[in-house]
Amino acid sequence: MSQLQKIQFYDIAGNCTDDHAWSPNTWKTRYALNYKGLSYRTIWLEYPDIERVCKEVGAKPSQEPKEGDSAPPYYSCPFIYDPNTNTAVSDSARIARYLDKTYPETPAVIPPGTDALHAAFESAFASAVIMPLLPILLPASHTYLNPRSQDHYRRNRERELGELFGGKLEDWSSPGPVREEQWRAIREGLSKVNAWMTVDGHEKPYVMGNQVCYADLFVAAWLVWVKRILGPQSSEWVELETWDGGRWGKLMKDMEQYEVVL
Amino acid sequence: MSQLQKIQFYDIAGNCTDDHAWSPNTWKTRYALNYKGLSYRTIWLEYPDIERVCKEVGAKPSQEPKEGDSAPPYYSCPFIYDPNTNTAVSDSARIARYLDKTYPETPAVIPPGTDALHAAFESAFASAVIMPLLPILLPASHTYLNPRSQDHYRRNRERELGELFGGKLEDWSSPGPVREEQWRAIREGLSKVNAWMTVDGHEKPYVMGNQVCYADLFVAAWLVWVKRILGPQSSEWVELETWDGGRWGKLMKDMEQYEVVL
Structure with a gap:
């Protein structure tokens, strides 16, 4: 993996421990990155900045608005930006699928068909x-x-x-x-x-x-x-x-x- | 399959169609038997007879009573008796696993690990x-x-x-x-x-x-x-x-x- 650039992993900062990591939704992605042994760095955000940074890196809202739904699109962490493929992905299950597909030499977390x-x-x-x-x-x-x-x-x-x-x-x-x-x-x-x-x-x-x-x-x-x-x-x-x-x-x-x- | 004796499949009789089959829980087992192409015959029961017949063929309650639970054991359809192995099995998911294991030449319905x-x-x-x-x-x-x-x-x-x-x-x-x-x-x-x-x-x-x-x-x-x-x-x-x-x-x-x- 050493030739690869680090994946950018966007998380929400907290202070319950020294390392800021607390959010259950972003832990899904951290566990997946660590389990796969991929090279990444965490970028810590505050809630009011999530939507702006998502748009900057090209990450979609984590929930697509339904047809006829007037609620604004919902941007949230986790999302990642992978400089190796120039791809932004949001939503932890989508990120897991993206990592399985893009790095097939790492252990798959969502086996085919499941x-x-x-x-x-x-x-x-x-x-x-x-x-x-x-x-x-x-x-x-x-x-x-x-x-x-x-x-x-x-x-x-x-x-x-x-x-x-x-x-x-x-x-x-x-x-x-x-x-x-x-x-x-x-x-x-x-x-x-x-x-x-x-x-x-x-x-x-x-x-x-x-x-x-x-x-x-x-x-x-x-x-x-x-x-x-x-x-x-x-x-x-x-x-x-x-x-x-x-x-x-x-x-x-x-x-x-x-x-x-x- | 022709050398095998027919599996006995116990279902609850209804009259919405000519063939008596209506209960969603027993349909899970009928679909599994038909999908696997196994040889079986249906034995039609009335509700008040289920517990007695379960006990006669040696089928367990479909739900094991929990520790400290004073409710009586719950007997229900579907259950099967397989004369080829002298085995009675109740609960549709258990039956599916039993059929997958006992007849491995038929298509598995619960793939390993799932x-x-x-x-x-x-x-x-x-x-x-x-x-x-x-x-x-x-x-x-x-x-x-x-x-x-x-x-x-x-x-x-x-x-x-x-x-x-x-x-x-x-x-x-x-x-x-x-x-x-x-x-x-x-x-x-x-x-x-x-x-x-x-x-x-x-x-x-x-x-x-x-x-x-x-x-x-x-x-x-x-x-x-x-x-x-x-x-x-x-x-x-x-x-x-x-x-x-x-x-x-x-x-x-x-x-x-x-x-x-x-």
């Missing part, structure tokens, strides 16, 4: 696990952003989810019974995912068996968010690592080798 | 499409059952879902705005599935690309339920066939060759 199954996995995981995570993790993430991003983040999250979770970010996860119930829902959701990965009574280490695929990177990206935002020593994270016979703790231990931030 | 992705697909499809189908299709299915099954079916469905959908089966899908809204939700759900099957703008004919897999049989099983219960000439079915650029009509046309009831 794109739709991966998309369905994302949808099912979102209902089971991501939705229950949001009322705890979104407010906690807000506290680690830089001030310019904080305003943008609060405005958008409270507009999108304030009605569902209860007004201002600070009120989404009251300590005590509310938080305990939210935490129980997360456990229940992960236990569903564990059941998918248990075939005729045998627990498989990864979604596709013994080999890491994009769905594992996807799961790990959401869990590393929890680990980094709540803290690896927090009682909640330590408890999560033990659930489902220690599956999630084991997965995150396996993933540590791909957690480097470049 | 079990968990298939389970996630089922979960995502259930949220997107099956839930919206229930208030229309469950009451309509009830009318085609034999009297012994009708009582059992009404009691269980109204207990499980009456609170959600509004009391007695007859009240779940009032003609007019309620039904139109339910139908719109089904369309929206199928459109999500279409999006999963559209990769970087290219629509794939089947979930895994160009080759049928269990997820396609699964989708077809739920759609053949709609086709048979509402009727292939009904305005609702005819409309559904046109959705998503005709994808669902095309799929069901492709599946007709596996729709034989033996």
